[in-house]
Amino acid sequence: xxxxxxISEAKSPSPELYNPRDVExxxxxxxxxxxCFEAKEDPARQKYYVLEMFPYPSGRIHMGHVRxxxxxxxxxxxxxxxxxxxLHPMGWDAFGMPxxxxxIERGVHxxxxxxxxxxxxRGQLKSMGLALDWSxxxxxxxxxxxxxxxxxxxxxxxxxxxxxxxxxxxxDPVDNTVLANEQVIDGRGWRSGAxxxxxxxxxxxxxxxxxxEELLSALDELDQWPEKVLLMQRNWIGRSEGLRxxxxxxxxxxxxxxxxxTVYTTRQDTIFGAxxxxxxxxxxxxKRLAAKDKGLANFRREVAALGTxxxxxxxxxxxxxxxxxxxxxxFRPSVRLPVFAANFVLMGYGEGAIFGCPxxxxxxxxxxRKYDLPVVPVVAPKSADPNTFKIGSEPFxxxxxxxxxxxxSDFLNGMxxxxxxxxxxRRFEAIGIGQRTVNYRLRxxxxxxxxxxxxxxxxxxxxxxxIVPVPKSELPVILPEDVTFDKPGNPLEHHPxxxxxxxxxxxxxxxxxxxxxxxxxxxxxxxxxxxxPKADEPVDPKAADYWLPVDQYIGGVEHxxxxxxYSRFFCRAMSRTGHLDIVEPFASLFTQGxxxxxxxxxxxxxxxxxADAEYKDGRWFHANTGExxxxxxxEKMSKSKRNVIDPEAIIExxxxxxxxxxxxxxxxxxRDIEWTEEGVEGAWRFTQRLWRIVNDAAKIRAGTEAGDGxxxxxxxxxxxxxxxxDLSNLRFNRSIARVYEVANALSAALQGPQPQxxxxxxxxxxxxxxxxxxxxxxxxxxxxxxxxxxxIVDTPWPVPEAALLAEDQIxxxxxxxxxxxxxxxxxxxxxxxxxESIALQLESVKRALAGKPAKKVIVVPGRIVNIVG
RNA sequence: GCCCCUGUGGCGGAAUGGUAGACGCGGCAGACUCAAAAUCUGUUGCUCGCAAGGGCGUGGGGGUUCGAGUCCCUCCAGGGGCACCA
Numbered sequence: 001x002x003x004x005x006x007i008s009e010a011k012s013p014s015p016e017l018y019n020p021r022d023v024e025x026x027x028x029x030x031x032x033x034x035x036c037f038e039a040k041e042d043p044a045r046q047k048y049y050v051l052e053m054f055p056y057p058s059g060r061i062h063m064g065h066v067r068x069x070x071x072x073x074x075x076x077x078x079x080x081x082x083x084x085x086x087l088h089p090m091g092w093d094a095f096g097m098p099x100x101x102x103x104i105e106r107g108v109h110x111x112x113x114x115x116x117x118x119x120x121x122r123g124q125l126k127s128m129g130l131a132l133d134w135s136x137x138x139x140x141x142x143x144x145x146x147x148x149x150x151x152x153x154x155x156x157x158x159x160x161x162x163x164x165x166x167x168x169x170x171x172d173p174v175d176n177t178v179l180a181n182e183q184v185i186d187g188r189g190w191r192s193g194a195x196x197x198x199x200x201x202x203x204x205x206x207x208x209x210x211x212x213e214e215l216l217s218a219l220d221e222l223d224q225w226p227e228k229v230l231l232m233q234r235n236w237i238g239r240s241e242g243l244r245x246x247x248x249x250x251x252x253x254x255x256x257x258x259x260x261x262t263v264y265t266t267r268q269d270t271i272f273g274a275x276x277x278x279x280x281x282x283x284x285x286x287k288r289l290a291a292k293d294k295g296l297a298n299f300r301r302e303v304a305a306l307g308t309x310x311x312x313x314x315x316x317x318x319x320x321x322x323x324x325x326x327x328x329x330x331f332r333p334s335v336r337l338p339v340f341a342a343n344f345v346l347m348g349y350g351e352g353a354i355f356g357c358p359x360x361x362x363x364x365x366x367x368x369r370k371y372d373l374p375v376v377p378v379v380a381p382k383s384a385d386p387n388t389f390k391i392g393s394e395p396f397x398x399x400x401x402x403x404x405x406x407x408x409s410d411f412l413n414g415m416x417x418x419x420x421x422x423x424x425x426r427r428f429e430a431i432g433i434g435q436r437t438v439n440y441r442l443r444x445x446x447x448x449x450x451x452x453x454x455x456x457x458x459x460x461x462x463x464x465x466x467i468v469p470v471p472k473s474e475l476p477v478i479l480p481e482d483v484t485f486d487k488p489g490n491p492l493e494h495h496p497x498x499x500x501x502x503x504x505x506x507x508x509x510x511x512x513x514x515x516x517x518x519x520x521x522x523x524x525x526x527x528x529x530x531x532x533p534k535a536d537e538p539v540d541p542k543a544a545d546y547w548l549p550v551d552q553y554i555g556g557v558e559h560x561x562x563x564x565x566y567s568r569f570f571c572r573a574m575s576r577t578g579h580l581d582i583v584e585p586f587a588s589l590f591t592q593g594x595x596x597x598x599x600x601x602x603x604x605x606x607x608x609x610x611a612d613a614e615y616k617d618g619r620w621f622h623a624n625t626g627e628x629x630x631x632x633x634x635e636k637m638s639k640s641k642r643n644v645i646d647p648e649a650i651i652e653x654x655x656x657x658x659x660x661x662x663x664x665x666x667x668x669x670x671r672d673i674e675w676t677e678e679g680v681e682g683a684w685r686f687t688q689r690l691w692r693i694v695n696d697a698a699k700i701r702a703g704t705e706a707g708d709g710x711x712x713x714x715x716x717x718x719x720x721x722x723x724x725x726d727l728s729n730l731r732f733n734r735s736i737a738r739v740y741e742v743a744n745a746l747s748a749a750l751q752g753p754q755p756q757x758x759x760x761x762x763x764x765x766x767x768x769x770x771x772x773x774x775x776x777x778x779x780x781x782x783x784x785x786x787x788x789x790x791x792i793v794d795t796p797w798p799v800p801e802a803a804l805l806a807e808d809q810i811x812x813x814x815x816x817x818x819x820x821x822x823x824x825x826x827x828x829x830x831x832x833x834x835x836e837s838i839a840l841q842l843e844s845v846k847r848a849l850a851g852k853p854a855k856k857v858i859v860v861p862g863r864i865v866n867i868v869g
Numbered sequence: 870g871c872c873c874c875u876g877u878g879g880c881g882g883a884a885u886g887g888u889a890g891a892c893g894c895g896g897c898a899g900a901c902u903c904a905a906a907a908u909c910u911g912u913u914g915c916u917c918g919c920a921a922g923g924g925c926g927u928g929g930g931g932g933u934u935c936g937a938g939u940c941c942c943u944c945c946a947g948g949g950g951c952a953c954c955a
Contacts, residue, residue, distance in 0.1 A: 231873065232950060240954075265955060278955095318953085349954045356955090362870080363953055441954050560950085666881045666893060672948095674881075682894060685907085692908090733882075737892035744892090751909085813888035818936045820888050847922095858935050864887045868935050 018691035020655025024777040028129055036793050037076075037131045039087040041546045048084035049547050050076040051527055053555030053563070054091045057117040057139075058098060061124045063595040063637055063663075063675060064556065066647045070660045070774075071592060071669055071730065072554050073130045077773035078727045080131065081797040087547050089530040090125065090132045092118050094141035095519045097175060097191060100453045104485045110453040111481060114141055124648055128656045129776050131793075136533045140522035141453070145529065147476030148538035149521060150458040154469045155577040156206065163205045164467065168282065168347075169446060171199040176489050177450045178203065198304055204457060204515070205444040208569045212237055212440040214583075215568055224588035226670075229560040236561050238441025242266035243425050244351060245434025247277065247327035250336070261285070261327050261339065264350030264439060268428060269420035272409040273357040273378035275368060277327045278320060278342035280352040286341045289323055296321055296341060303343045318367040319343045327355070330433060331410060342367065350439050359391045378409045379417060445566065447518045452483060452491040454516030462503035462510035471504050477512070490514055523563050524570040527553075527585060538579055548580075549587045557591040564589070590730055593672040595663075597643040599632030607632065607642040634674055645675055657775035658684045664732035664774055686740075687778060690771065693743055694782040696750050697764035700757050709759025710804075715745040716763045717804035723770050724797070736774070742767045769798050814839045815866040816848040832859040839865040 031037065041047075052072035055065055076088035092114075099110035118139060125132070138145050156162045170179040174192035178201065189196055208215075216237045219230050245268075246260040261277060279286055281303040290297040299321040320340035329335035337355065344363050345354055358368035359377040368375055379396055380389040386407035398404035399417050406412040411427070412420040428434030448457065456477040458470040470477055480498040483491035492499065492514040503510040525538070531547040532540035567585050574580040600608040600620060612623050620629040637644045650659050662683040667673040719738040726735040746763040749756055765786055772779035772792050783792040807828060812835060814822040822844040826835065836857050839845055849869045856868040 228873065228950085235872070235951060238951090238954065242955080263955085267955075344953045344955095346954065354955050361955070363955075439954080441951095557949085668882080671875090671882095676881090676894085678894060679881080686893090689908090734892085737883075740892055747909095811888080815888080815936070818887095818934095823888065856935065858887095860887060860936095864936085866887080866935050 018688055018778065018781070020657060020687075020777065021652075023781050024127070024129060024655055024657070027777045027780045028126060030780075030791065031129075031131070031793065032134075035135075036791075037086075037088065037133050038135050039085065039089075039133050041543060042085050043546065045085040046083070047087065047547055048079045048552075049087045049550045050079070050552045051089070051530070051550045051554070053553075053559060054093050054523070054526060055121065056093045056096060056098070057114055057121055059117040059120060061121055061647050063645055063647055065125075066128065066659060067595055067663045067669075067673065068554060068556070068592055069125065069128060069130055070663045071590070071732065072552075073128075073132075073660075073776075074664065074727065074732060074773045075552055075554070075730065076131045077776060077793075078797070080793070081769075081773065081795070083796065086131075087136075087530070088130075088132055089136040089138075089533075090130070090134065091136075091138040091526055091530065092121075092140065093519065093523050093526070094118065094139040095146075095454045095516075095522055097177075097451060097453065100451060100485070103453075107485075109481065111141070114139075114453075124651075127648075127651050128660070131776070136530050138526065138529055138533050140455075140519070140526065141479075143476045143478050144534075145526075146455040146522070148529070149455050149517065149525070150470070150475050150477060151472060152525075152538055152574065152577065152579065153517075154458060154472065154475075155579070156573055157469055159573070159577050161207045161210065161573050161576070163207055163444065164202060165205060166200055166202050167205075167446070168198050169201050169203060170196045171201075173197055175451075178446060178448060201448075203446045203448045205446050206569070206573070208445045208566075209440060209442055211569055211572050212239070212442050213438070214572065215442075215565065216440075218568075218584060222584065222589075225586075226557075226589065226591055229557070229564065229589060229591060232560050233565055236442065236565065240266050240439050240441075242350075242437060242439060243268040243428060243434050244437045245330070245428045247330065247337070247355070249339070250326050250328065251324055255328075256325075261325075261353055262351045263353045263355050264437070265355060267357060267360065267421075268424040268434075269406065269409075269412060269415075269417055270357040270360050270378050271329075271331065271355070271424055272412065273359045273376045274329065274337055274355040275358060275374045275376060276356040276364075276371075277337050277339045278345050278354050278356055278367070279323075279339065280345040280347040281341050281343060282347035283341070283345075283352045285353075286323070293323075296323070299341060318363060318370060320367060320371060330428065330431065338373070340367075340371075348443060349441065358395065360395050360397060362395055362397075365391070365395045376408060378406055378412075379404050380407050445518075445569070447521055448515040449518050450490045450514075451516055452479070452485075454519060455479075455522065456492075457513045457515050457517060459513045460501060460503060460510050461513065462506060462508065464508055465503055465505045465510075468503055468505050468510070474504070479516075492516075520562060520566050521570075524566040525574070527567070528571075528574075528580065538574070541581070544580060544582075548582050549585055552588050552590065553586040554590045554592060556594070560591065590669070592669050593667070594636045595675055596634050596672045597637050597645060597675040599635050599641045599643045600629045601632045602627055602629060607640065609642045636672075637675070650680065654680060654684045655687070655777070657778045658687045661687065661736070661775055665736045666733055668733050669730055686743075687775065689747075690743060690767070690775075690778060691782070693747050693750065694764055694768060694785055697746065697760050698785045698787070700750075700760050709749070709756030712745055712749050712756060712759040712763055714804050714807070716742055716759075716766050717800040720766055720770060720798060721800040721805055724800070727773065732774070735770075739767065739771050739774075742770065766798055768792065769795065810862060812862070813864045814842060814845060815864060816845055817869055818866060819848070821845055821848045828862065832861055835859050835861070835865050839867060 050072050052068045076086050080086045094114050099114045102108050102113045103110050140146060172179050172189035172192055172194055174194035175189060179189055179196060188194060216234060216239055219233055222230060242265050244262060244264050246262040249256045249259045249261050281300045286296065286300060290300050320342040323339045323341060325339040326336040327339055329337060345352060356364040356367060358365040358373065358375040360379055375391050377389050377391050377396060379398060380386055381404055402416045404417060406415050406420045412423060415423060425436050456479055458475060458477045460468045460470060462468050480495055483495055485491055487494055499512050499514060501510055501512055527550050528539045528544065532543035571580055571585045572583045575583055598610055600610060600613045602608060608622060608629055613629055614621050614623040621627065622629055635641055635643060647659065658680065662680050665683060719742045723735045723738045742763060746760065746767060749760055768779050768782045768786065779792050809825055810828045812824050812826060813820055814824060822842050824838055836859055840854060845867060852869050854867045854869055858866040
């Protein structure tokens with residue numbers, strides 16, 4: 001039996017003050033009890049899948065969540081009202097290091113910590129009144145979720161999409177784990193901020209590079225993604241077209257017949273400007289020579305030590321070590337190029353070896369100047385004299401267009417760069433030492449993490465059989481709970497029993513893989529799981545078929561590369577293994593701005609809570625100590641800067657609707673929004689004002705449709721038309737401006753001398769329906785006040801009357817020489833010639849023309865008349 | 870260094886190449902009140918003018934156009950992404 005009935009309770013209003021503390025929980029209970037937002041597949045109805053990036057269960061929601069989930073909720077409620085079958089789920093990105101840190105620091109088990117946090121945050125999200133389907137809730141740390149991840153990993157292995165290789169990895173010495181390239185920011189770990197070291201470790205990799213070309217070219221089809229994100233992904237994949245070719249090598253003793261040096265270049269046109277070759281310190285050849293060359297061994301160590309550290313990038317001094325080898329120029333046999341090991345050549349890109357053309361590359365020029373190598377220009381401006389053209393401190397970098405031509409380049413002389421690239425490539429291929437290739441910056445995705453709180457990688461290491469995948473019948477490999485955190489590193493390493501198993505193939509003693517997955521794997525397919533959260537397979541094809549792709553994905557731009565690229569990869573990999581039919585997960589993406597807030601600091605630089613800052617006589621002081629304070633800038637909310645506002649406190653004080661309204665008002669959703677006290681107060685006052693207006697309107701007896709009130713009706717229908725469009729395009733701030741307009745017009749009509757009963761009634765109902773997606777609780781309550789027996793969640797979005805959208809009298813601006821001088825009110829069908837003659841008669845126009853005749857008159861019907869004098 | 874985005878009143882921001890400043894915040898004036906808060910009404914880009922009515926205005930400079938916040942070139946400022954990718 002239901003404990004209360006909001007519909008009947010709502011009918012005894014307290015029109016003085018709207019009390020969200022009473023109203024909001026009541027409607028939240030109603031929606032939950034009636035399962036309003038539980039989605040069911042229904043082939044007869046058009047589906048719409050709205051998703052916001054799921055949260056990490058840190059313990060409390062923050063304002064960024066409030067903004068994100070409010071936007072998604074408005075989208076979900078709006079489309080639901082427009083008749084779509086909406087899926088709007090929520091879950092938890094529940095594996096990750098903070099849980100483990102809590103275990104180390106406070107002795108709480110990561111699982112306990114995580115599930116307590118989930119419970120707390122679920123409650124907070126529910127207090128926001130979100131139209132979520134909680135029956136589909138998932139947590140990535142639940143075996144019922146991650147077992148599918150393990151299964152898919154094994155399928156990926158069979159499909160050749162997994163590789164285990166020893167590689168130099170980014171090692172975070174504080175978190176004791178490997179980091180993906182994407183997790184290294186300015187040479188530091190993305191979480192710990194510690195300087196990252198290089199280490200050689202055997203790691204599991206997912207072969208995302210198999211899809212480089214596809215991941216890149218498919219971006220062209222994503223026309224509902226922000227340009228910015230597409231660009232970031234394009235840059236990250238980093239496609240380049242070039243040529244791979246090899247040099248014959250020789251040393252002091254003559255040609256080395258069984259050894260060639262392969263390089264990659266995009267500037268084969270500059271081959272005649274090559275004056276040296278350079279290989280990475282990690283290049284196979286360098287490793288081999290270092291065995292016999294102490295100087296080279298030292299040089300290699302030096303380069304490794306600098307590694308990916310910030311310092312090395314800042315200093316970026318080019319260094320090299322001559323190998324005593326020479327590369328023979330492919331088209332000028334008499335020319336021998338000295339070969340160096342160099343610190344600026346990356347092993348991970350191309351062949352890990354280059355030819356240096358100092359005249360046309362900054363790095364090569366710096367290197368050549370340092371080691372006194374020749375600088376031969378081979379491209380010059382057309383206007384320059386090829387005999388005297390010289391390179392100074394800057395290389396000549398012209399690549400496109402026909403202003404520059406090749407010089408000093410034998411068969412390439414006189415060609416443009418693009419012509420020369422083609423011709424050079426052809427020649428290389430003709431003599432059989434080179435071929436055109438495409439290279440990508442994108443690397444394979446290292447997914448091994450030496451951490452406990454993650455999904456176990458389902459493989460077993462057997463001395464006899466090697467790597468053996470855990471048989472699917474034995475999945476999931478469950479993360480053991482009886483672990484200790486007293487030693488540094490991965491607790492799974494020290495677990496007495498879990499690690500030791502028998503080999504599934506030969507039965508002899510073997511060991512489990514103790515690494516766990518990068519948590520980005522968890523978030524690379526969660527949106528798929530929401531379609532069928534309880535299915536036995538990762539995704540139920542029927543459900544996936546109906547719901548996918550996600551129609552609207554909303555989240556922070558900080559995931560523009562990582563999570564989005566991995567998800568796009570995952571869908572492709574899953575398609576290859578037959579788990580899925582689509583390759584692009586997110587049809588439309590919206591990246592919202594951050595929530596920012598003023599910061600304050602003392603003269604000593606200490607951050608002060610904004611609540612402790614006091615404004616007096618044009619200056620800021622500490623409310624308690626009286627110390628003068630400086631504004632620290634408007635920054636992203638962060639604990640360290642002490643400018644965090646807790647959503648729970650705000651919802652407690654003002655209610656969810658007011659908080660939601662603030663988040664949608666004024667600032668466009670893609671920009672950063674500044675949290676201000678005045679802003680929330682304004683939203684709160686408007687919440688109350690709406691309540692008063694609707695209560696006043698409800699007192700007026702419904703009238704019959706009459707001619708009076710037509711202006712109010714026009715305003716309402718025009719606003720409705722605009723809001724419909726704005727909500728369709730996520731332009732929340734504009735929708736809100738329109739809601740204000742209707743509220744103002746209705747309020748004025750209520751105070752007018754003759755109540756226009758029909759128009760007022762219509763205005764009040766439309767007003768409530770319009771703000772319902774944004775302030776759902778208030779809207780439900782108002783809807784009942786207006787006498788409806790059904791909830792607004794089940795009420796369709798209204799449709800404006802076309803007749804009321806068109807105006808019969810319009811205002812036309814009149815300009816003289818492009819300056820506005822007057823305006824005229826005319827019927828909407830007045831012909832251009834008539835407009836012209838009316839305009840020319842105007843006193844203001846005559847004055848502006850100062851007696852001179854009009855030379856020309858431009859009439860834009862419905863818009864403007866411009867008289868040129 | 871390369872690439873991208875953004876510059877509009879005191880503030881957040883509106884504006885299919887066609888009346889710049891919608892809507893909100895804040896300010897000012899008034900009503901209500903013993904008073905304050907709340908609420909309601911009016912007003913609010915800058916500037917000259919008693920007024921009528923002018924002038925100036927979308928970061929700076931130039932251009933295209935009958936007409937530019939909007940398009941093009943260039944410079945400046947702020948923010949973001951990548952970071953030795955050959």
